Amino acid sequence: MLRRVGVRNRATTTTPWVVAQDNPPSPDPVNEFRLFAIIGAWMEQDVIAATVANAFTQGCDRVLLVDNESPDHTVREAIRAGAELAESFHTEHYDEVVRLDIMNRVVHDVSVDDGSEHIWWLWLDADEFPHAARGATIREYLERVDRRFRIVGARFINHFPSAEPAYISGFHPLDFQALCEEHRFGCRLRHRKHPLQRFDRGGTPIVCDRGFHRASSRERPLLEPTEAVYLHHFPYRDPPVTRARLAMLCDVEASGTARARADDDAADGMIPRFQTLDAVYRGDWGNVRNYRPETPHSTAQPIPWTSLAPREDQRVKRWYTDEDLADAFEAFRLRDNTGSA
Secondary structure (H helix, E strand, C coil): CCCCCCCCCHHHCCCCCEEEECCCCCCCCCCCCEEEEEEEECCCCCCHHHHHHHHHHCCCCEEEEEECCCCCCHHHHHHHCCCEEEEECCCCCCCHHHHHHHHHHHHHHHHHHHCCCEEEEEEEECCEEEECCCCCCHHHHHCCCCCCCCEEEEEEEEEECCCCCCCCCCCCHHHCCCEEEEEECCCCCCECEEEEEEEECCCCCCEECHHHCCEECCCCCEEEECCCEEEEECCCCCHHHHHHHHHHHHCHHHHCCCCCCCCCHHHCCHHHHHHCHHHHHHCCHHHCECCCCCCCCCECCCEEHHHHCCHHHHCCCCCCCHHHHHHHHHHHHHHHHHCCC
16 A cells, blocks of 8 residues: 555665664754654543643643544543544544554644644554653654654553552553563564654655554655664553453453454454453463563563663653652542542
């Protein structure tokens, strides 16, 4: 399909789609750019407000939501947090091809209509929280990236709950879930995802591919800096909320029809999460299926995320104070003690 529309040239398919280079000591960044986030969501009302808040905290000028007709209040919570509903669409099943087609069209149309010469797009699922190294925001990182780079890879950190509360809505999940595994596969630098892609007016278009893992362009190879950003993934939040969502995705008996199809590689992570959900919340890691493609059929072996990153990279900007977080923990403790939570 990409070849038919002229985005991928048949004669250049042997050329790597992306090549990594060091950012030069004296980079020549684009003079001015805008930073927009695009979020794909389905039934994420418990976390979407925090996802939107984090995107703005990371320097985004706009946050656009593409929603797969969520049956809960995902859209309402996203808009309350400052996002714009770009499109809501209906499918009978989870359909990654349809989702990516819509998101790519939104990115193209918004970029053309905005009028800016350069727009960095931050591609996110609703449970993903990015930041840059050394305490920098995504915008601060991009301000020092040489203009040759139009795509940026991410270290993909998949998190697990290990204590109560597993999550409190409105806050950064990193304050609740320290345990994680890093997923390493994809490009030569083993970046699972490439969530930052730059639109240049008059330049060659970039089309984001399934799962935001890679991209296609006539500009081949695309260049990425060797220094990646971090992308934290939090599929497990409050147990009843997570269970209800995964049941609608994966359990035919609970929902009448499973939205995630077993023969769809886009559902590879959803089905194992549902099948081993009880073991996750028990911390029974030997019975938690690992859906990392680089180690198939293995079990989870989570470690503290701080063991994966140098101390200077562990400073992540928040949109609330330490006192706000302490109050939320205290409120949860009081509700838990009275049995109303």
